[in-house]
Amino acid sequence: MGSKASGFTVEQENLIWDLHRRGESLGEIERFLGVTMPRIRRFLRESSGIRPVPRARRIGHITAGEREEVSRGIASGDSARTIAEKLRRSPSTIARAIARNGGREHYRAMDVDAAAYVRARRPKISVLCGRPILRTVISEKLHEQWSPQQISVWLRRENPADPQMWVSHEMIYRCLYIPVLKAFDSNVFHELRTDRPIRRPRGKKRSHGRGRIRNMVSIDRRGAAANDRSEPGHLEGDLVFGTRPSAVATLVDRHSRSTHVVALPDGYRAETVADALIAYPGRLPTHLRRSLTWDRGREMAEHERITVTLEMPVYFCAPHPPWQRGTNENTVSI
Numbered sequence: 001m002g003s004k005a006s007g008f009t010v011e012q013e014n015l016i017w018d019l020h021r022r023g024e025s026l027g028e029i030e031r032f033l034g035v036t037m038p039r040i041r042r043f044l045r046e047s048s049g050i051r052p053v054p055r056a057r058r059i060g061h062i063t064a065g066e067r068e069e070v071s072r073g074i075a076s077g078d079s080a081r082t083i084a085e086k087l088r089r090s091p092s093t094i095a096r097a098i099a100r101n102g103g104r105e106h107y108r109a110m111d112v113d114a115a116a117y118v119r120a121r122r123p124k125i126s127v128l129c130g131r132p133i134l135r136t137v138i139s140e141k142l143h144e145q146w147s148p149q150q151i152s153v154w155l156r157r158e159n160p161a162d163p164q165m166w167v168s169h170e171m172i173y174r175c176l177y178i179p180v181l182k183a184f185d186s187n188v189f190h191e192l193r194t195d196r197p198i199r200r201p202r203g204k205k206r207s208h209g210r211g212r213i214r215n216m217v218s219i220d221r222r223g224a225a226a227n228d229r230s231e232p233g234h235l236e237g238d239l240v241f242g243t244r245p246s247a248v249a250t251l252v253d254r255h256s257r258s259t260h261v262v263a264l265p266d267g268y269r270a271e272t273v274a275d276a277l278i279a280y281p282g283r284l285p286t287h288l289r290r291s292l293t294w295d296r297g298r299e300m301a302e303h304e305r306i307t308v309t310l311e312m313p314v315y316f317c318a319p320h321p322p323w324q325r326g327t328n329e330n331t332v333s334i
Helices: 010-023 026-034 035-045 064-075 080-086 092-098 109-120 132-141 148-158 169-177 268-280 303-310 324-332
Strands: 232-242 247-253 259-263 291-292 315-316
Touching: 010 026, 010 324, 026 035, 026 148, 064 109, 080 092, 109 324, 132 148, 148 169, 148 291, 232 324, 247 268, 247 324, 259 268, 268 303
Parallel strands: 232 291, 291 315
Antiparallel strands: 232 247, 247 259
């Protein structure tokens, strides 16, 4: 059985978490399970996209079977010491367990075990709740749009001799996304660059090409004239977002630094971006549209159509090295 609140079986819940961890979209999870997307979304939002840690009894705690033996020992009139010897437990452990749960007259194994399970579920105080200075520093950095990974590394570098000022990026994410930890206000996740209400895994499946750009041409194949800025017409492009889904495309000439802003009134899906980039640069003279360089955003999935229509090759930056479109980045940020 799964949780009553979710309406899913244990097998379905495990499958949802496995698919979510692999980076599958909600639509793909829906197809796997044959259930509606809103139900899946509600289930993931209950824990903010972070898989709950499976509950397990702590090693050393009295087990349900041992509680039954305690109950039988009490019924037989055995002392706590005698019961402890049979269970190979400390007499003080057994005596405390009996006293904590109503004494010898009211001790019932099943009731005691259920009560212990409920007590163990109480929300634990998070690390950040116990360290207000650390929490304040993290809040300030989040407000400055630092990522949890950056904050974690920076804290260790700035406080090498003070472990109380260290925290992992995963703990920051958990405190942001799990309300019961009460480390931050419930809307602090808006400070993250992604601004997502649930955690999304970084890892993506690679079993097929869906969602990836095909036949990309690397920036390494861009000609010398574009690299050394010796002739006009070599453009760098990117999207600039307003309130989603509002966006415009920006094109900056590497030679002259002239900037073009291309409206995207119908959104920034790949076909829409391709239509706009064909229509706008298509009005420019041929010598002012020799090539286009872009990052690996999926809005350029139809780059081949742009190349064929305008006879203008499209080059893509490497996955992670910075500033391969520095002309565009610096111009648009001013």
